[in-house]
Amino acid sequence: MKNIPFKQIVDKFGTPLYVYHGEHIEKQYAKLKEAFKEIDLRIHYAMKANENIEILKIIKNLGGGIDAVSTNEVDRAFGVGFKPEDIVFTPSCASVSEIIYALDKKVNVHIGAIEYFPLLGNKLKGKKIGLRINPGVSIGGNQKIATSHSDSKFGIPVIFLEKIKKYQKEYGFVVNSLHVHAGSNISNVEDLKNSIDNFFKYTTIFDNLEYLDVGSGLKIKYKEDDKEIDLESYAAHIKSKLKEYKLNLKIKIEPGKFLVGNSGYLVTTVNIIKQGYKKTFAGLNSGFNHLIRPMYYEAYHEIVNISNPGGKLKKYDIVGQLCEEDTFAYNRKINELRIGDIVIIKSAGAYAASMSMDYNLRAKPKEILFKNGKLYLM
Numbered sequence: 052m053k054n055i056p057f058k059q060i061v062d063k064f065g066t067p068l069y070v071y072h073g074e075h076i077e078k079q080y081a082k083l084k085e086a087f088k089e090i091d092l093r094i095h096y097a098m099k100a101n102e103n104i105e106i107l108k109i110i111k112n113l114g115g116g117i118d119a120v121s122t123n124e125v126d127r128a129f130g131v132g133f134k135p136e137d138i139v140f141t142p143s144c145a146s147v148s149e150i151i152y153a154l155d156k157k158v159n160v161h162i163g164a165i166e167y168f169p170l171l172g173n174k175l176k177g178k179k180i181g182l183r184i185n186p187g188v189s190i191g192g193n194q195k196i197a198t199s200h201s202d203s204k205f206g207i208p209v210i211f212l213e214k215i216k217k218y219q220k221e222y223g224f225v226v227n228s229l230h231v232h233a234g235s236n237i238s239n240v241e242d243l244k245n246s247i248d249n250f251f252k253y254t255t256i257f258d259n260l261e262y263l264d265v266g267s268g269l270k271i272k273y274k275e276d277d278k279e280i281d282l283e284s285y286a287a288h289i290k291s292k293l294k295e296y297k298l299n300l301k302i303k304i305e306p307g308k309f310l311v312g313n314s315g316y317l318v319t320t321v322n323i324i325k326q327g328y329k330k331t332f333a334g335l336n337s338g339f340n341h342l343i344r345p346m347y348y349e350a351y352h353e354i355v356n357i358s359n360p361g362g363k364l365k366k367y368d369i370v371g372q373l374c375e376e377d378t379f380a381y382n383r384k385i386n387e388l389r390i391g392d393i394v395i396i397k398s399a400g401a402y403a404a405s406m407s408m409d410y411n412l413r414a415k416p417k418e419i420l421f422k423n424g425k426l427y428l429m
């Protein structure tokens with residue numbers, strides 16, 4: 052954060068604003084590559100985290116691929132120059148026509164419900180198909196964002212896998228990959244390892260696998276004392292499973308927030324300091340329309356007053372300007388806030404701009420990339 056010229060950026064572009072640090076994305080990518088260096092790994096950036104074209108270009112220049120979840124995302128990836136083989140398409144409950152579109156475009160499609168097969172029928176002939184499976188096992192971690200337990204809408208319950216083997220013959224396709232995504236922001240690497248243990252059991256059912264896609268779940272630091280996930284230990288576990296199951300397969304991984312989460316900042320201005328009955332509210336010129344994670348997931352984001360770094364620490368509810376319960380942080384201690392101060396909300400690179408909306412007809416912020424000392428309006 053200290054390397055980014057926020058004051059200069061605000062003078063030029065005003066607030067609210069998303070600012071992304073390009074080198075941070077490159078650093079995270081390199082860290083992941085290094086940790087998995089003994090595995091044949093392809094990184095497919097989950098563009099749902101942030102679909103900004105400049106960010107997709109950074110991923111492309113690094114040699115990464117894309118994880119897309121809608122045909123609009125697939126088309127955006129094509130627009131940036133990704134090839135069909137660079138793209139995995141893992142939608143959730145999408146229409147049959149979207150799946151046919153992706154198959155026709157020859158991207159790697161991961162089907163997430165057995166019910167699609169009869170609906171796709173002869174469209175499947177001669178195709179290689181991936182399966183997003185749901186092992187139906189709770190692996191721990193945050194249940195709100197867990198996706199491979201038995202009550203989750205995601206993935207094919209493993210009790211249907213034998214039937215899909217029969218469908219292969221009936222419709223003339225081949226299952227070439229299995230996919231699992233245990234959830235997001237998994238803090239304990241043992242939970243991810245458990246997920247991998249469950250997942251590998253099902254690799255013995257299909258004979259023509261070419262790759263395994265282990266989704267994501269890679270935790271980042273939201274608080275100063277948070278720890279990133281232990282990548283080395285996770286990679287070693289995957290390596291040992293490949294050996295145990297005698298599989299010589301490519302591994303695909305689909306990080307979103309690991310690559311971009313801590314590259315991003317939501318830069319805001321204090322509109323008003325308001326005294327309630329018991330609380331002091333600091334009202335920013337932003338809201339959950341720009342960063343929904345605190346309200347939706349009760350997520351913690353660090354908040355810094357860059358206009359008054361030496362100010363006395365005071366407690367505020369830091370709120371937005373929407374006509375809703377709209378709170379970034381409750382009872383947060385921060386250097387004294389005054390009208391006009393510039394306040395930065397950290398870790399806003401992932402699931403911030405991409406989940407933003409213009410509720411109350413409040414516009415979405417501009418996005419600025421800071422890379423190699425230069426500023427780009429994205």
Ligand SMILES: Cc1ncc(COP(=O)(O)O)c(C=O)c1O
Nearest residue numbers: 097232235236267305306307308
């Ligand atoms: C299938 C799939 N892959 C990858 C991701 C990216 O997850 P994260 O941003 O936590 O890395 C998600 C996020 O929800 C997902 O659903």
